[in-house]
Amino acid sequence: MIKxxxxxxxxxxxxxxxxxxxxxxxxxxxxxxxxxxxxxxRPAAPSVSFSRDIRKWAFEAYHLLYPKKxxxxxxLLGLCCGIAIVLSMLFPSNITNDxxxxxxxxxxxxxxLYGGNVGGIISFISFFMCRFLIGLDDFFIGFxxxxxxxxxxxxxxxxFNQKSPQFRFVTSILLTTAAFIVSxxxxxxxxxxxxxxxxxxxxxxxxxxxxTMSLAVFLMEVTIKAICMQEQIIRTEKLNVTSQLxxxxxxxxxxxxxxxxxFLQLSMRNAEGKNKKYLExxxxxxxxxxxxxNDFLNYAKPQLETIEVFPVSVILGQIKEEIEPAAQxxxxxxxxxxxxxxxxxxxxxxxxxxxxxxxxxxxxxxxxSKGRIxxxxxxxxxxxxxxxxxxxxxxxxxxxxxLGNPFYSTKLNGTGLGLMVTFRIxxxxxxxxxxxxxxxxxxxxxxxxxxxxxxxxxx
Numbered sequence: 251m252i253k254x255x256x257x258x259x260x261x262x263x264x265x266x267x268x269x270x271x272x273x274x275x276x277x278x279x280x281x282x283x284x285x286x287x288x289x290x291x292r293p294a295a296p297s298v299s300f301s302r303d304i305r306k307w308a309f310e311a312y313h314l315l316y317p318k319k320x321x322x323x324x325x326l327l328g329l330c331c332g333i334a335i336v337l338s339m340l341f342p343s344n345i346t347n348d349x350x351x352x353x354x355x356x357x358x359x360x361x362x363l364y365g366g367n368v369g370g371i372i373s374f375i376s377f378f379m380c381r382f383l384i385g386l387d388d389f390f391i392g393f394x395x396x397x398x399x400x401x402x403x404x405x406x407x408x409x410f411n412q413k414s415p416q417f418r419f420v421t422s423i424l425l426t427t428a429a430f431i432v433s434x435x436x437x438x439x440x441x442x443x444x445x446x447x448x449x450x451x452x453x454x455x456x457x458x459x460x461x462t463m464s465l466a467v468f469l470m471e472v473t474i475k476a477i478c479m480q481e482q483i484i485r486t487e488k489l490n491v492t493s494q495l496x497x498x499x500x501x502x503x504x505x506x507x508x509x510x511x512x513f514l515q516l517s518m519r520n521a522e523g524k525n526k527k528y529l530e531x532x533x534x535x536x537x538x539x540x541x542x543x544n545d546f547l548n549y550a551k552p553q554l555e556t557i558e559v560f561p562v563s564v565i566l567g568q569i570k571e572e573i574e575p576a577a578q579x580x581x582x583x584x585x586x587x588x589x590x591x592x593x594x595x596x597x598x599x600x601x602x603x604x605x606x607x608x609x610x611x612x613x614x615x616x617x618x619s620k621g622r623i624x625x626x627x628x629x630x631x632x633x634x635x636x637x638x639x640x641x642x643x644x645x646x647x648x649x650x651x652x653l654g655n656p657f658y659s660t661k662l663n664g665t666g667l668g669l670m671v672t673f674r675i676x677x678x679x680x681x682x683x684x685x686x687x688x689x690x691x692x693x694x695x696x697x698x699x700x701x702x703x704x705x706x707x708x709x
Contacts, residue, residue, distance in 0.1 A: 252454055254342050258353050259462050261337035265330040266360070266466055270473040272326060274480070320647070321368055328369030331361035332376025339380050355399050355429035356463050359422060362403040363410045364470050370407065374400055399429045412686065415471050419464075426463040430456050500543045507543070511536050559595045559702045562627045562634055563588040569606050570625075573613070581620050582613050588627035592634045593702040596679040601699075604672040608638050608683075608695050611669070615642030615693060629701065636697040645687040653685055 334357035339345050354377060361373035377396055381389065403425055410418060434452065514536065518529045566588050577584045594601070612623045623640045645653070653669065676683045680700050687693035 255458050257342045258338050261341055262334045262353055262356055262462055263465060265334040266469045269327055269330040270469055273473055274476050324365040324368040327365040328361050328372030331357035331373040335377045336380045353462055356466055358399055359403050359425050360466050362400055362407050366407050370400055395432050398432055402428055419467050422463055422467045426459055430459055504543055556597055559593055560598055562592040563590050565602050573609055577613055580613055582616050583622045585624040592627055592629060594634050594699045595702045600675045604675040607668045607672050612638055612640040616640050632701050634699045634701045638695040641692040644689045644691050644693055646689050650685055650687055
């Protein structure tokens with residue numbers, strides 16, 4: 251049996267390698283585009299001129315024919331894990347009972363955890379059909395055992411991909427242990443335990459399952475990391491093209507704008523009455539246009555003018571004083587907690603600009619009802635982390651995936667330039683900005699900045 255289980259490891263890993271190959275080499279499995287746009291060649295969505303019922307049916311059929319990319323990935327993983335389950339039950343030889351002849355629980359757990367509802371259902375249906383066609387006795391007990399394994403993994407599947415790789419690995423190992431206990435419990439319950447099955451033999455089987463699950467999780471984590479890297483490369487290319495375009499357009503507009511602004515200032519000296527009022531309005535709009543152009547230039551190449559070492563608590567205190575009136579006007583409670591010994595080396599004004607924009611976005615997201623924004627600054631190894639959390643409207647996974655893209659904003663009147671500049675400023679100082687959000691529950695922004703060296707602090 252041990253020899254069969256060693257060969258069975260290949261039945262588990264080969265379909266996962268196929269999944270990895272398809273995901274890495276096919277761009278259709280990268281993140282979703284804007285919800286209103288689709289890849290080139292995809293037909294347009296059904297017309298909105300239908301009646302309500304027909305339009306609802308048309309859109310459901312449309313999304314069934316053209317599922318979102320995350321769903322495609324889940325469907326592919328469920329199919330590959332289903333193939334692994336079938337191979338595990340049939341090769342190198344057909345199973346003789348439900349508890350000692352295969353490693354079916356491993357791809358089943360992988361499909362539920364990494365593939366969500368879609369992947370788990372596809373893999374479980376594959377197991378059910380294969381087990382039914384094999385036609386062994388005690389079908390009901392084997393079915394219940396596999397159903398218990400899926401039920402144990404299901405509560406963790408919702409936010410499993412948002413957790414750290416270490417958490418995912420430990421969770422998978424614990425579920426494998428639970429599946430082993432369930433399987434051998436059913437083995438004893440059905441009185442199929444052979445006297446030759448010693449404790450050492452059971453330990454060997456358990457270790458083989460742990461090794462197989464470790465290899466399977468390793469393949470899945472490599473796949474996730476490779477896809478993220480390719481997404482980041484594509485995103486960086488788009489941002490570079492946009493930054494070059496922004497710089498060229500901003501410079502071309504800035505020259506005539508300076509001339510117009512100068513002539514308006516001269517005209518305002520002798521203007522009276524309504525003419526002066528019109529000129530003042532024109533000057534205000536020109537200043538607003540100049541502010542937008544400066545955002546373009548900051549996005550194209552953030553100018554870090556004065557690099558200094560300063561405590562995060564001071565800059566957060568200044569931001570709180572400035573935006574507290576706006577928060578109170580929108581009935582938003584602002585809480586701030588920052589340690590005193592958190593120092594960073596950056597351009598104070600630029601970091602203040604970036605953090606202020608994130609906090610103002612949180613205020614706008616919670617202004618519809620009484621909201622709360624909590625800001626916490628803490629140290630994580632050699633980095634300073636600033637977490638901004640609100641209980642606002644939140645964002646969908648599709649919105650999160652394209653957040654920070656050029657000219658995309660969740661606000662009705664937003665241009666998307668502010669968040670683009672925020673990303674560029676934080677990247678310019680060697681930091682990172684990540685968002686986590688749940689629709690209707692709120693959003694969390696995590697700013698990670700390099701901590702200043704201890705020698706610089708003492709100086």
